[in-house]
Amino acid sequence: MLDFPGAKAAFTSRMEFISPNAAEAVPCFRILDDLGRALDGSDIPEIDSSLAVKMYHTMVRLQTFDSIFYEAQRQGRISFYLTNIGEEALNVASAAALTKDDVVFPQYREHGVLMWRGFTLDEFANQCFSNEDGHGKGRQMPIHYGSEKLNYFTISSPIATQLPHAVGAAYGLKMDRKNACAVTYFGDGGSSEGDFHAACNFAAVLEAPVLFVCRNNGYAISTPACEQYKGKHAIQLLAGRGYGMTSIRVDGNDALAVFKAVSAARKLAVEQSKPVLIEAMTYRVGHHSTSDDSTKYRSGEEIAHWRSVRDPVLRFRRWLESNAWWSVEDEKELRGAARKEVISAMNQAEKKNKPPLSELFTDVYDTLPRNLLEQEATLRDTVSKNPPSLAPH
Amino acid sequence: MAQKVLVPCSSSSSCGNVQFSPSRVHTQAIAFGGGLSQSSSRKNKSLALKAVAAKGETSAPVTAKSGHEILLFDALREGLEEEMARDPTVCVMGEDVGHYGGSYKVTKGLAEKFGDLRVLDTPICENSFTGMGIGAAMTGLRTVVEGMNMGFLLLAYNQISNNAGMLHYTSGGQFKIPVVIRGPGGVGKQLGAEHSQRLESYFQSVPGLQMVACSTPYNAKGLMKAAIRSDNPVILYEHVLLYNLKERIPDEEYVLCLEEAELVRPGKDITILTYSRMRHFVLQAAKTLVERGYDPEIIDIRSLKPFDLFTIGNSIKKTHKVLIVEECMRTGGIGASLRAAIVDNFWDFLDGRPECLSSQDVPTPYAATLEDATVVQPAQIIVKVEQMLQGLI
Numbered sequence: 001m002l003d004f005p006g007a008k009a010a011f012t013s014r015m016e017f018i019s020p021n022a023a024e025a026v027p028c029f030r031i032l033d034d035l036g037r038a039l040d041g042s043d044i045p046e047i048d049s050s051l052a053v054k055m056y057h058t059m060v061r062l063q064t065f066d067s068i069f070y071e072a073q074r075q076g077r078i079s080f081y082l083t084n085i086g087e088e089a090l091n092v093a094s095a096a097a098l099t100k101d102d103v104v105f106p107q108y109r110e111h112g113v114l115m116w117r118g119f120t121l122d123e124f125a126n127q128c129f130s131n132e133d134g135h136g137k138g139r140q141m142p143i144h145y146g147s148e149k150l151n152y153f154t155i156s157s158p159i160a161t162q163l164p165h166a167v168g169a170a171y172g173l174k175m176d177r178k179n180a181c182a183v184t185y186f187g188d189g190g191s192s193e194g195d196f197h198a199a200c201n202f203a204a205v206l207e208a209p210v211l212f213v214c215r216n217n218g219y220a221i222s223t224p225a226c227e228q229y230k231g232k233h234a235i236q237l238l239a240g241r242g243y244g245m246t247s248i249r250v251d252g253n254d255a256l257a258v259f260k261a262v263s264a265a266r267k268l269a270v271e272q273s274k275p276v277l278i279e280a281m282t283y284r285v286g287h288h289s290t291s292d293d294s295t296k297y298r299s300g301e302e303i304a305h306w307r308s309v310r311d312p313v314l315r316f317r318r319w320l321e322s323n324a325w326w327s328v329e330d331e332k333e334l335r336g337a338a339r340k341e342v343i344s345a346m347n348q349a350e351k352k353n354k355p356p357l358s359e360l361f362t363d364v365y366d367t368l369p370r371n372l373l374e375q376e377a378t379l380r381d382t383v384s385k386n387p388p389s390l391a392p393h
Numbered sequence: 394m395a396q397k398v399l400v401p402c403s404s405s406s407s408c409g410n411v412q413f414s415p416s417r418v419h420t421q422a423i424a425f426g427g428g429l430s431q432s433s434s435r436k437n438k439s440l441a442l443k444a445v446a447a448k449g450e451t452s453a454p455v456t457a458k459s460g461h462e463i464l465l466f467d468a469l470r471e472g473l474e475e476e477m478a479r480d481p482t483v484c485v486m487g488e489d490v491g492h493y494g495g496s497y498k499v500t501k502g503l504a505e506k507f508g509d510l511r512v513l514d515t516p517i518c519e520n521s522f523t524g525m526g527i528g529a530a531m532t533g534l535r536t537v538v539e540g541m542n543m544g545f546l547l548l549a550y551n552q553i554s555n556n557a558g559m560l561h562y563t564s565g566g567q568f569k570i571p572v573v574i575r576g577p578g579g580v581g582k583q584l585g586a587e588h589s590q591r592l593e594s595y596f597q598s599v600p601g602l603q604m605v606a607c608s609t610p611y612n613a614k615g616l617m618k619a620a621i622r623s624d625n626p627v628i629l630y631e632h633v634l635l636y637n638l639k640e641r642i643p644d645e646e647y648v649l650c651l652e653e654a655e656l657v658r659p660g661k662d663i664t665i666l667t668y669s670r671m672r673h674f675v676l677q678a679a680k681t682l683v684e685r686g687y688d689p690e691i692i693d694i695r696s697l698k699p700f701d702l703f704t705i706g707n708s709i710k711k712t713h714k715v716l717i718v719e720e721c722m723r724t725g726g727i728g729a730s731l732r733a734a735i736v737d738n739f740w741d742f743l744d745g746r747p748e749c750l751s752s753q754d755v756p757t758p759y760a761a762t763l764e765d766a767t768v769v770q771p772a773q774i775i776v777k778v779e780q781m782l783q784g785l786i
Binding site for chain 2: 103105134135136137139140144146147148153154156158161162163164165166167168169171172173174175182194195198199201202205206362363364365366369370371
C-alpha cells in the first residue's frame, strides 16, 4: 500500500489508464411505468389518497398557471415568463417529500415547489406583474419568486450561484443540529458551472446536510445534454462517486419515484449530516422561456411526444384513477376551477398599482444612507417637473 | 415597512442650501455598558477617549499606564474573538483560517477556542465559500469570510455583487446578508501584480455593499466589531504591510462607527484625505510639512462606501483646498469617486481643483525599484502640498 497524504492505494506494476466509458449507464429508479401502472416488484411509498390528490391538484394548478401566464406574455401583458411544463411531477413530488423547515434554494424552474408550500396564486401573479403587493417590491423579473416565510430563497438569474448558498445554509443547520436540510435545484446546464463542482465538493468535505436535485431535462436553452457534458454518467457519477457523495438517478417524471427518493435522501441527509445528489431525468417540454423558440433546435415531433405520451401529470392521474381516487368529473371540475382562479388572480394583479418611487431606494441597505436620500430627492424633483405619465403615485 | 434615517449623533451643520449630517450612528448600546464610542476624533492623544466602560464605572482616559499594546493583526483577532464570544451566530470561513490560524494570524487560536465548525477551513474556491457565507448569513448566521488575499476575491465577484450586494433588495427586504468579507490587499513588498490588487476600486460601484478600510490597531479592532454587528454586507479592507503595526489600545470594549471618517491631525491650510497605508505616508510627509511651517488637516476617510461627507465637508469649508492620497490606480479608484463627490457637494468652498495622488494605471511590477515607483511616496506628497499651498497649481 502506498500512503500519500492525498490517497492510500494499492500499487500496481501495470500501467493502465482508466477509460472514461464504463460498461453501462447508471440505472434510473422508477415505480410507475409510462402509463401510470406500478411496475412488478415495486414498493409503493406511503401516500394516502388525500396527499396524492393534493399533489395532483398542485400539478394541475401549476400547469394551468403556466399556460395562462405564458399566453399573457405573448399578449404583452407581462414582459417575460418561464414555464415548468414537463417537470410538474418533479417539482411537486420532491416538495411533498420535504418539510416546511427544509430550506429551498431554487434555480428558476421550480415554481411547483413554492406552490406546494403555500404561495398563493395572487402572490405568484403579483410578482409577475411587479405590482406593489409583490414580495419582491417590483425589483425582480417575473418568476423570480422568493418567500422568507416559506423558506424559499429569492431567485437570482445567474446559473448555479445558489448551490454554495445551500451549502452555507446546511452548515448553519448542522451547527444548530436542526431536524432540517437544505435543498437546492439546478439543471443539466447548471452542472457545468464552477459553483456546482465546488458546492458538491464542499458539501461532501464539510459533511453538510444538503440535497442537490439536478433536473436533467435534456436542454440548456438550445444546448442539448450531450453537448453539455461528456460521458454517459456525467452528473451522476461525477458528483456522486467523484466527490464522495451518495447519489441516485431517478425517473423525474414518476411522481412516486421522486417522492420516495427525496424522502429517503432527506432522511439520510438529516440523520447522518451528509449531502445527497439526486439526478432526476425529465424533459423540458416548454421553450426555455418566452425569449426562446425551441423549434429552432429540436423537432416538433419530439416536443409533441413528450408533451402528450410522456406527460408526467397524466401519468400520475392514471395511477390515481387506478386507485379510484380520481374521476373524469373531478378532472373537469378541477381544470375549470383552476382556470378561473388563475385568470382571476391575473386580472387582479394586473389592475394593482406598481410600487411607489420610494421602493426604488429602500432595501439597498438596512437604512437609507445620505446619497440615496439625495438621489431620491433629485428624482422626485425631476418627476414633479415632468408630464403626469412619470408622476409617482 | 418604513425606512427611517437614524438621528445624527452630533449637531448637523448647514452649508449653503445643503443640510449635512452624519449619515449614520449606532443605535445599539454595547452589551457591557451604557455609552457609545464616538472616537472619530482622536485629535491628540491627551484627549479622553469615550471608550465604553463597564456598568458603574466612568470612562477612563488612555494614559501611558492603561490600555494594552497590540499589533494590528492581533487587534483584528481580538475584535473577532470578542464578537464570537458575545454572539454565538458569528462564524468564520476561509482557507487555512481554522487549524492553521490564518495566513496572517488574524484567526489564531480561534478554532481551538470556538471549535473548527465555527472557524471553518474550506477547500479552495473563493466563489464557493463566499457563496456559502452568504447562504449561511441569509439563514441566521453572521459570517466572516476571509480572502487569503483580497485579489483572490475577484473569483468571488459574482457572489459579492449579484448576491451579497443585491439579494436584500431583490427579495423585497425579506432576506438580509450580514456578512463581513475581509482580507489583506494593497501593494505589498514585491508580491507581484495578482497579490497587489486594490479591490476597493472594483467593488465601490456595487449597490448594497458597505466598505471600510482599517489603518491602525485601534480602528482595526473597532471596525471589525462594527462590521460584524452590521446587518449589511461589509467589506473590510486590511493592508498586507500594516499587520505588524503596534499601538496601545483601550482595555475597555469599544466599537467604531462604520460610516465615520477619522480626523487624524487638525489643521487649517489644506485638507488631505487618505486611507489605509497611505495614512502613514501622509503622516510622514506631514512631519516635514509642519517643520516648513504648513498646517495640514489630515483625515483618514476609513469609510470608503459611503464617504463621510460630513467630516470631509467641514474640513473643506475650513481649508478650501483638497488633496487625496491613495493607493488605487488613477482610473476608477476611490480617489476618482471622491473627487467627483467633492466637486458635486463642495464646489463653492474650493479655491482650486481637488487634487489626487494615485498609482499609475499599470499592474504592479515585481522589481523593487519599479514597484516603489507605482506607490505614492512621502516625498511626492510634500512636493504636491507645497505646490498647492504656494499657489503653483
